[in-house]
Amino acid sequence: MRDTEILDLYWARDEQAIAETQASYGKYCYSIAWRILNDREDSDECVNDTWMRAWNAIPPKRPERLNLFLGAITRNLALDRWKGQRTMKRGGGETMLALDELTDCVPAAHSTEDIVEAGELQRLINDFLHTLPERECNVFLRRYWYVEEYEAIAKRYGMKLNTVKTSLFRTRGRLRAFLEKEGVVL
Amino acid sequence: MKRQKEAMRIMEALSGVDAELLARCEAAEAGGKTADTEGVVCGKSGKNAARWRYLSRCAAVLALLVAGAVSWKGLEMLRSTQNDGDASGGVPEAAAIEYKSNMDLDNEWIGNGDNGSQFPESMISEGMITGEGVQRGDGQKQPASAATDTSVNAAGGTDLLDSVSALGGKDAPGVTGSLDGTEGSGVTGSLDGTEGSGVTGSLDGTRLGCDRQPGQTRSFRRHRRRQPRGRFENGGLLHVACEGADGGGSPAGRASGGVCAHSAAGGLCL
Numbered sequence: 428m429r430d431t432e433i434l435d436l437y438w439a440r441d442e443q444a445i446a447e448t449q450a451s452y453g454k455y456c457y458s459i460a461w462r463i464l465n466d467r468e469d470s471d472e473c474v475n476d477t478w479m480r481a482w483n484a485i486p487p488k489r490p491e492r493l494n495l496f497l498g499a500i501t502r503n504l505a506l507d508r509w510k511g512q513r514t515m516k517r518g519g520g521e522t523m524l525a526l527d528e529l530t531d532c533v534p535a536a537h538s539t540e541d542i543v544e545a546g547e548l549q550r551l552i553n554d555f556l557h558t559l560p561e562r563e564c565n566v567f568l569r570r571y572w573y574v575e576e577y578e579a580i581a582k583r584y585g586m587k588l589n590t591v592k593t594s595l596f597r598t599r600g601r602l603r604a605f606l607e608k609e610g611v612v613l
Numbered sequence: 614m615k616r617q618k619e620a621m622r623i624m625e626a627l628s629g630v631d632a633e634l635l636a637r638c639e640a641a642e643a644g645g646k647t648a649d650t651e652g653v654v655c656g657k658s659g660k661n662a663a664r665w666r667y668l669s670r671c672a673a674v675l676a677l678l679v680a681g682a683v684s685w686k687g688l689e690m691l692r693s694t695q696n697d698g699d700a701s702g703g704v705p706e707a708a709a710i711e712y713k714s715n716m717d718l719d720n721e722w723i724g725n726g727d728n729g730s731q732f733p734e735s736m737i738s739e740g741m742i743t744g745e746g747v748q749r750g751d752g753q754k755q756p757a758s759a760a761t762d763t764s765v766n767a768a769g770g771t772d773l774l775d776s777v778s779a780l781g782g783k784d785a786p787g788v789t790g791s792l793d794g795t796e797g798s799g800v801t802g803s804l805d806g807t808e809g810s811g812v813t814g815s816l817d818g819t820r821l822g823c824d825r826q827p828g829q830t831r832s833f834r835r836h837r838r839r840q841p842r843g844r845f846e847n848g849g850l851l852h853v854a855c856e857g858a859d860g861g862g863s864p865a866g867r868a869s870g871g872v873c874a875h876s877a878a879g880g881l882c883l
Contacts, residue, residue: 495635556634571627572628
């Protein structure tokens, strides 16, 4: 089924939209989640959360490219889940869980500040990516958006493994210089 | 730990990357579809890869065209060389000289065509041929009639051996035919007897050890490859194939009056 038809189902609040989305983009979203989490159950849960987020977001949104919209949701969910797992491993006890629970008590101003900073950071990174050559930009996104392995990127673009590593190394250096030039402090 | 947290912020900021860039990244892999380890269908090749594939195909086609043109040009040059060779007689100097020497020898042995038993004056003057016969290379003497069988077996002379006269030269007053180079190979001439019963046939297939049939044409290059090696014996080119045989090709065989099998078959054994 085409994206427009799936979106029409979402807009009609037809639950068949979820099934069609699963059929069309289930593997795509699962691959994104699996590369970040490296766990089957967590990836499945992440994909199911993606459908729920999409169901809640459409309408009012009507994304032009449904796959990218769903992929971005999956990626954010996977990163959040990954951070949660990492906190659990690091704490290794109820103390860290308690601290994480206390983060909900952090004043909203701080969160707003983070959001603004995150938005500014997104804009700068977008500007930076637009300055890159197409291939270097694609390799960078493949590595840090899709979280693909070096070998997979090299195979995908017909490049040597060292070439991919070198390209990413140089792009990271450029990004660092770009952010420093823009006065970004993380 | 702090740096990883900052890196995570960049990672999260990447989630807000323009859909245009992601679309370009997705489109770059539109060349093919494959499945990764988790069975996820992903594109395999990017736009650049597809472009390079296209260029490589174009380069391959171009290379094939160049190779074809070069080979065709070479073939044309080869053909033109052959045509030039045919137009100028088609015989290299060495082959022409060799053939001419044989022709001269044959003409001397054949004489005016009236009597094939006439010997070259050069051989007579050198003492190789006496009234009793012909002195062979090994010093032995041989009757004149026996001496003619290996080199003038098709001459059609009346004094030749039976094997020679079997070729039709027994009653022939003379072989008026000539060895004509008609195709530039220099060996396509035929010995035609005007009145002989057997000499009238063409000897194309048998001269110089060539297995070519009468009337069959052949290019010079192939013929030259098949031209037998030989050595000069008594002014004639002794056929190597006949040399070791029991026939008249070998000195011993000729001394004993043997006949070269090649000659017996009707060929002109040189």
